[in-house]
Amino acid sequence: MDVSECMRTKLVLAKPDCDYKRLLCKIADSVPRLAYVVDDNYKLLGIVSAVDLLKVILPSYMSVGLARSFSDGTEFLQKQVERVKDKRAEDIMVKKFSFLHPHHQLLKADAMIAEKGFNTLPVIDEKGKLLGEITRLDILVNLVNNCSDYNVDDAGLVDLSLL
Template sequence: MDVSTCMRKTVVLAEPDCDFVCLLHKIAAPTPRLAYIVDENRTLIGVVSARDLLKEVMPSYMNAHLARSISDGADYLKRQAEKARHRCARDIMVKKVISLHPHHQLLQADAIFAERGFNTLPVVDEHNKIVGEITRVDILVHLIGDPFTYDFDGVVELTE
């Protein structure tokens, strides 16, 4: 089965000069998203993830023990984000992007997910223009069919 059978065709695009705050807004969706950095021809030149943005905010020396000692954690993060405002996609993006083509097999996508620890991969055409993305969840949904036809015992909404 080809990647094209279950890839998502709605993706988040950004230009290389897209600023940090704009990238935050683009990625801050209910489901984690990647921002695909493209040139004027929609050719993929990089990727920015939520992890990449957080690395811009979090100092490299910060660990969980040190973070516990900071009493104003939320304010600290806001101050750090303010310092990152001048950064843009060009500065933050990962340039060595692993991508798939629509004709690649789902098994190949799943193997890359397992080997590299990715959850999402861009799908590009023969000219490296982005045409979609595929996620681990997309493959799982494809395997089980329509998830809305299944009775999910044990799924509860936690209110507290």
């Protein structure tokens, strides 16, 4: 089975000059929490995840140890959020990323995701144009539905706040 057969094609896209707040809104509305930064020809330039947005808030020197030295870090964090508001997608995005081509076998996607611990991989054509994405769950659902006797249905969510 090819990657093209089970990739998602509805993606969150952003331009390189998209600002931090807009990026955050885009990502907050999406599953998986990713935005693909593309140029006018949909060539993939980079990827921004929720982790990247969080990382950019924290200064590079901040460690778990140093974070413990604050009794209340709220003011510090507010200052950092203020500092990053002018950041653009091109400043935050990960520029080196792994990817798949649509003709790749699902097995390769499965191996890459398992080996490197990715959650999602973009699918691009030979010229770098973004075509879609494939997630761990997509692969899993496809594998189970095609290779076993049972289908994966929605297990349903439990709202713990109602308990």
